[in-house]
Amino acid sequence: MLYKLMREPLIHFLLAGFLLFLYCKSCSSATGVDDEIEVTQESLLSYMQYQSKAFNPDVFQEKFEQFSASEKEEMVQNYLRDEALYREAIAIGLDQNDFVIKRRIIQKMEFILDDFDVSDVEIEADSLEAFYDSNEQRYFRPKLYTFTHVYFNSAGDTRARAAGFLIQHGSQGMSASESLPYGDRFLYHRTYAEKTADFLEGHFGSGFVQALDGLLPDEERWQGPIESDHGTHLVHLSQRDPASVPELDEIRSVVEADYLSHLRRQHQQRKIQKIVDRYKVVEDL
Amino acid sequence: MKYLYFSLILLLIAGCTDATKTSDQDAAQIATAEQDRKDVTRNENKNLYWGDTHLHTNYSSDAFLFGTIMASPDEAFRFAKGEIMTYPPTGEKIQINRPLDFLVVTDHAEGLGTMLKARNKDELLMSTEAGRRLAKIVEGKPGIPMFLKWLRAKNLGETGLTEIDTGQVMRTIWEEHNQYADDHNEPGKFSAFIGWEWTSTLNGNNLHRVLFTPQDASVADQFLPYSATHSSHPEDLWQWLEETTERYDVELVSIPHNSNVSGGLMFPDDQDSKGQALDVSYAKTRAKWEPIVEITQIKGTSEAHPKFSPTDEFANFELWDILLKSNGGKQASRSNPQRADFVRYALQDGLKLEESLGENPYKFGLIGSSDTHTALSSVEEDNFTGKNLMDGGAADKSASWIYDIKHLDFSAAGYAAVWAESNTRRDIYDAFIRKEVYGTTGSRIQLRVFGGWDYSQSELDAPDYVDTGYQKGVPMGSDISGSNGKPLQLMIHAAKDPKGAHLDRIQVVKSWVDAGQPVEKIYDVAWSGDRQLNAAGKLPPVESTVDLKTGSYDNRTGEAELSVIWEDPEFIADKRAVYYVRVLEIPTPRFSTLAAVKLGEDPWAGADPVIQERAYSSPIWYTP
Numbered sequence: 001m002l003y004k005l006m007r008e009p010l011i012h013f014l015l016a017g018f019l020l021f022l023y024c025k026s027c028s029s030a031t032g033v034d035d036e037i038e039v040t041q042e043s044l045l046s047y048m049q050y051q052s053k054a055f056n057p058d059v060f061q062e063k064f065e066q067f068s069a070s071e072k073e074e075m076v077q078n079y080l081r082d083e084a085l086y087r088e089a090i091a092i093g094l095d096q097n098d099f100v101i102k103r104r105i106i107q108k109m110e111f112i113l114d115d116f117d118v119s120d121v122e123i124e125a126d127s128l129e130a131f132y133d134s135n136e137q138r139y140f141r142p143k144l145y146t147f148t149h150v151y152f153n154s155a156g157d158t159r160a161r162a163a164g165f166l167i168q169h170g171s172q173g174m175s176a177s178e179s180l181p182y183g184d185r186f187l188y189h190r191t192y193a194e195k196t197a198d199f200l201e202g203h204f205g206s207g208f209v210q211a212l213d214g215l216l217p218d219e220e221r222w223q224g225p226i227e228s229d230h231g232t233h234l235v236h237l238s239q240r241d242p243a244s245v246p247e248l249d250e251i252r253s254v255v256e257a258d259y260l261s262h263l264r265r266q267h268q269q270r271k272i273q274k275i276v277d278r279y280k281v282v283e284d285l
Numbered sequence: 286m287k288y289l290y291f292s293l294i295l296l297l298i299a300g301c302t303d304a305t306k307t308s309d310q311d312a313a314q315i316a317t318a319e320q321d322r323k324d325v326t327r328n329e330n331k332n333l334y335w336g337d338t339h340l341h342t343n344y345s346s347d348a349f350l351f352g353t354i355m356a357s358p359d360e361a362f363r364f365a366k367g368e369i370m371t372y373p374p375t376g377e378k379i380q381i382n383r384p385l386d387f388l389v390v391t392d393h394a395e396g397l398g399t400m401l402k403a404r405n406k407d408e409l410l411m412s413t414e415a416g417r418r419l420a421k422i423v424e425g426k427p428g429i430p431m432f433l434k435w436l437r438a439k440n441l442g443e444t445g446l447t448e449i450d451t452g453q454v455m456r457t458i459w460e461e462h463n464q465y466a467d468d469h470n471e472p473g474k475f476s477a478f479i480g481w482e483w484t485s486t487l488n489g490n491n492l493h494r495v496l497f498t499p500q501d502a503s504v505a506d507q508f509l510p511y512s513a514t515h516s517s518h519p520e521d522l523w524q525w526l527e528e529t530t531e532r533y534d535v536e537l538v539s540i541p542h543n544s545n546v547s548g549g550l551m552f553p554d555d556q557d558s559k560g561q562a563l564d565v566s567y568a569k570t571r572a573k574w575e576p577i578v579e580i581t582q583i584k585g586t587s588e589a590h591p592k593f594s595p596t597d598e599f600a601n602f603e604l605w606d607i608l609l610k611s612n613g614g615k616q617a618s619r620s621n622p623q624r625a626d627f628v629r630y631a632l633q634d635g636l637k638l639e640e641s642l643g644e645n646p647y648k649f650g651l652i653g654s655s656d657t658h659t660a661l662s663s664v665e666e667d668n669f670t671g672k673n674l675m676d677g678g679a680a681d682k683s684a685s686w687i688y689d690i691k692h693l694d695f696s697a698a699g700y701a702a703v704w705a706e707s708n709t710r711r712d713i714y715d716a717f718i719r720k721e722v723y724g725t726t727g728s729r730i731q732l733r734v735f736g737g738w739d740y741s742q743s744e745l746d747a748p749d750y751v752d753t754g755y756q757k758g759v760p761m762g763s764d765i766s767g768s769n770g771k772p773l774q775l776m777i778h779a780a781k782d783p784k785g786a787h788l789d790r791i792q793v794v795k796s797w798v799d800a801g802q803p804v805e806k807i808y809d810v811a812w813s814g815d816r817q818l819n820a821a822g823k824l825p826p827v828e829s830t831v832d833l834k835t836g837s838y839d840n841r842t843g844e845a846e847l848s849v850i851w852e853d854p855e856f857i858a859d860k861r862a863v864y865y866v867r868v869l870e871i872p873t874p875r876f877s878t879l880a881a882v883k884l885g886e887d888p889w890a891g892a893d894p895v896i897q898e899r900a901y902s903s904p905i906w907y908t909p
Contacts (some may be wrong), residue, residue, distance in 0.1 A: 056507065059400040059532060099412035100453060151748070178751045187780035188731065190748070193326070199383075202783030230845065 018095075018105060037083050039076055041080050047079045053263060113271045116264040123256055131259045132248050139255070144194040146239035148176035150183035150222070151190075152232045162225040162232050170222045176236060187230065194241070205229030212237065299455035318792055323781040325473035327706040329750045331721070333731055334703045334713060335363065336387035337662040338480070338540060339495050339654035341580060344462055345482075348658035349400035349423075350432040351673035356660035358390040360464035362477055364661050366469075372661075374674055381663045382728070383784065385700075386708050388662065390466065391495040393760035394481045394512035396446050410454050415445020428675075429687055450514040459509055463502035472709045481510040483539075485517040487558065489610025489618060490548030492519055494539045494575075495654075499714035507533045510805035518558045523570045533804075538717055542579035542633070542656065548609050551621030552631035552647060553839035554638060568644035577717055580628050580724045580901050581653040581699035583664070584670045588901065589629040590622045596824070599792075599869065599897070603726070604694040617688040632904060633796040636861045640798065650720030650762045650903030651865065653699020653727070664727035666896065669697040669876040683889050693877040693892045698726040702900070704733075704760065720762025720903045728898035729782040734761040734866050736905040738768065738802035740776045740850050750778065761866075762903035773907055778848040779868045779900070787843025789813060789827040789869040789897065793851055799863040805853065811849040813842065813871075826838040829872040831895050836874045836882035843871035859909045866902035873898065 034134060041064070048060050067075065095101050132139075150165060152158045176191050188203045197209050211226035217237050224234040248255060292735070341348040344359050355373050364370050367384030371377070392398070396419075402410040403419035410416035422435050449455060462479075469477035480497030498505055511525045519541075526537055544551035556562050581587050584606025594600040608618040624630040628651065635647030655662050659677070661670040671677045676684070676692035686692050704721045705712040716722055723732055733751065737758025744753045754776055759765050765773065781788050790812035796805045809824040816825050831838045847868075856862075872895040878888045888894035 056533065059777070099408040103409040114860045180752075183748050185746055185750055185778075185848075188783065189332075199783075202383075 034087065037080060037087075039079060044079055045074055047082070048075070110268070110272075113275075114264070114268045116267040121260065121263065123259065128252075128255060128259055129248060131262065132255050136245050136257070136259070139251060141241065141244055141246060142196045142198075143243040144196060144239075144241040145200060145209075145237070145239040146193050146195075146241075147212070147235050148179060148191045149186070149233045149235045150179055151186035151230070152225075152234075153184040154231050155184075158232045159225070162234055165234055166222060168222075170234075171220060174222070174236075179236070183234075184231070195237075204233075207231070212240075291758065296621075298835070300819065305588050325707045325709055327485065327712070329706060330755065331704040331706055331716075332708070334386035334476075334705055334708050334728055335383075336385050336389075336701050336703065336713070337387040337541060337654050337664075338477070338478075338497060338652065338701050339391050339482070339582065339656045340660065341392055341478055341656070341658040342390055342660040343400040343401050343483075344390075344397045344437065344458070345658065346393060346400050347432065348660075348673070349404075350427050350435055351429075351658055351675060352427045353659055353674050354427060355400075355402070356674075358392075358462060358660070359469075361390050361660040361662070362388060362465065362469035362475075366475055370661070372670065372677055375678060377793040379661065379663075379670060379677075380667075381661075382665050382668050385475075385662060387478065387703070388715055389480040389495065389497045390462075391480045391482045391497065392462065392467050393484045394450065394485050394510035395451055395514055397455065397481065397510065397512075398462065399449055399454070402497050405632045407454075410449075410458065413445065413448060413452070413454065415448045416454070418443060418445060423706050446512075446514045450512045451509070455509055458505050460502065461786055463505045467502045471708065471795075472707075474708060476708055476710045478710060478714075479505045479723040481773070483511055483513060483522055485513040485522075486609050487517050487550060488548070489608045490550050491609055491760050492517070492541070492545045492550055492558070493543060494519070494522065494541050494581075495539050496539050497714075498535055498537050499710040500535055504533060504535050511840045513594070518561060520567075520570075523574050526574050527570075529749040536714065538576065538714070539574045539651070540577045540579055541575060542582060542624050542654070543584050543587065543605075544578070544628065545605055545622075546620050547626050548608065548620060552625045552627075552634065554625065554634040563638065563642065564577070565642045565644050568638060568642050568646035571646040572644065572648050575647055576720055577652055577722065578628055578631075578653050579656075580651045581658040581696070581700075581726050583589070583695045583698060584656060586698070586726070587626070587628050589627050591622055592622055593627070593630060594805065597805075599867070599899075602899075603698065603896070605694070605696070607694075614690060617690050628798065629805065630803065632865070633798070633805065636796065636798050636863060637801070637803060640862065645906075647801045648906060650717070650722050651724045651901045652701035652717075652722050653724030653901075654701050655699065661665075664697045664699060666697050666727065666739055666873065666876040666898075667879055671695070679883040682877055691891060693880075694890055696726070697876040700725050700727055700729070701800075702729070702732070721760050723761060723900055723902045725900040726896075726898045728785050728870055728900070730785075730788070730868055730870065730898070730900040731778075731780040731782075732761075732866065732868055732900045733776075733778045733901055734902045734905065735759065735774065735776040736763065736765045736864070736907075737774050738771045742850060745776055745778070745850050752759045752777070759905065761905060764906045764908060766908045768856070768858045768907075768909075770858065771865075773862075774847075775810075775851045775853075775866065775905070776863060777851065777866055778846075779811075780846045781840075782898075786838065786870045786873045786898070787813065787840040787845060788847050789843055789871045790824060791847050791849060792867040792869070793864055794867055795853065795855075795862060795864050797857070797860050799860075803902075806855070807867075808851070810851040810853075811847040813847065814843040827871050829895060831872050831874050831878075833874070833878060833888055833894055834882070836879045838871070838873050840871070861909065862907045863904045864907070865904040866900075868900040868902075870898040872896065 043062050045064060066128045151160050180190060200209050205228050208226060208228035215223045215237050217240050219238055222236050225232045226235060340361055342356055342361050343349050343353050360370060364381060365385040367381060369378050370509055372379045399410060399419055400423055401841040403416055406420060414902050422438060463872045466477040466479045478497045480495060483494045483496060483856035485492040511522055530537055541551060542780045550558060556878045557567055588602045589597060590599045606620045610618050624783050631647040635645040639645035655664050658673050659670050663670050672695045682692045684692055702723045702725060703713050703716045705716040735758045740757060744750055775793060777791055779788055779791055791810050793808045793810050796803060811825060812824055820822055828842045830842055875893055875896040877892045878894045881888050
């Protein structure tokens, strides 16, 4: 959002105006108003974008080029009018005590203070670990199951059909997609990726999930048969991730990103505090 | 020397501005919606995702006034993802039974976020006359009196919405609002969308729409949300969509809701909201921007009405007839239902208009969503946090909300179900556009529908029936033609909510036009048990297992799974027709009954003690 602010011509105007104001104050010239207004295509493009509260240079460039001579002239006149009034207003201090301007300038200041360059930061292992330790609960993961199953409904000789599949394909590492045409249609899914026990209990019943806990993950082998609320299943259990807070190494990039944004906020907060501290506070509540 | 100093500063600023501009533009181009699915596994046969495209937080003026002060979009996303939250009125811990896969926070664009800012005496807002007036209104304790005070000011035009909605304050708020969605979006895990509600109420008649985009804040920040302050006419909204999507390269979809209280204005068959006769350009424009309609939500269903569908024994279901206007008395203004208020008749009139205009304005898919004003999307009967923060507790549910409207008049509904390749903004949004979505009244019934000409029973029974479904036909939400003398088939598969009740039946609702008159017919096509159709061709009701004393039910009736290949017995090859599928659960206790049981009371009068939750598929359109 702050990057966005930076694109806004209003910010450019305000900041330039603010600096101009400071400058005029410091040089205490007679009128304080710069009496030369330069009209360039760039300034007009900025002006157009601000007018329509939309910021897309290419679109406006195109629009500008399509303007007729009279439309261009009208645009220039409007621009001159606004620019002259703006400068006069600044000169007589109308920007003082205006909360809209005040808020915008504060936002700008916050933006400038948010100058924490992440590319410069060497993350120290110790600090990252300390951050990870104190924010552990943020990374908690429940137990997750990843498997494909072949389902046999209770019609026909279920056990024999399951046994037949095991004999033919049980240990040949048949992939999940190859197994799709086998067995009967299951009412939900064939493959479950990183699903929780709670989710699976809805689809299979709790007995199935308990049985699943009794198997060891195996990339090659089809296991079972195990029973669900709906029938009999052979399972290709490729992964079972225990409930855990993942090791730092596993999610290092995520933690690093969180840590950097933490540093960034801290950094900005410190800079703001420094500025606040420079002021003598006179309380009169 | 002074000049030099000044120029240097300007140079510095110019330099840093330009650099930022370039890198920011690059970033904006990279951060397109396509990008967010690049590392995500996609399933060409589509996975089922559950979400809510209609939810309000403290950024909505009315939600705020009803007491949703603490719950921002951040809380809304956290709750939807399954985090445990504190329920503000009681301090109780609450949690959704099952997390959602996606959420669109759609706060009212009118005065978006300004209550919050007024309450906090935001300097920027307080610098406006309108802001100072708002601050007066929101002093004290939120509730009905505060809401009415605001409504009065609004009706008198004293809230200064025009000034606010188009001003600099709104830009800041809109950017804040969008940031929440970007922060919560996790490709592959949870899709958080940027959206809003356009709240047009023409003379108390509801013409509301929610809008959302698959893109991120860098795109959405470029415009301000179109509000009813700009115009109350949907035709103007579509015009704005035309211009805005073109100008900023943004994708947007508009979803009408609560047509049930639109005073006959939501789905007109003669003239638009400005009195112009409908023409081909109206039909094209509408179909382009509004490919989806919300059929069920907390303020009732908009499917059909017994007045117009007297032979549909399930049409008298969770109806809502309260208009958004005061008649000056102590009673709510109630609507006189009209055909143009309901989805089924719009689908019929769409066929009629297609014949006369050459285009169908009402070629839309169907979803459910909540429209909750609590930021908490839980429309589960046993975990319904209510419409406002006034009806979360059991004791509150029998109380009056406003005038003679009671909290138990609300409906614990609904959700949007989406068949998409992955859980990313891009894939979910695309499913909305191709209408491969459906709506439920809150239950998570799984439903697949394919239209085709030569599906076989053995193909439906096969474990890879979905492959066949796509290969030999089209999924829900599609057009189909080319019958070659064969009748249309629908291949339908429904499975019960994995944690819910068994299924009672599958129905096909078919509509066509005969001699200029719309005709509808409802077929029972698959059902549980050994029930037989009676002489009138009706299937007897399924036995209820609900115990009204304990608020429990069991699954000894119904089936976990129903499926069928249905062949239209009255197929007319040279007539347009539209088909949608309705799946009914066995009866379960309604939320109001569960609340009464909790308090040790009998089910309350004024509401059905049981409910048959249901799913509505998006239609399939047959064109000769």
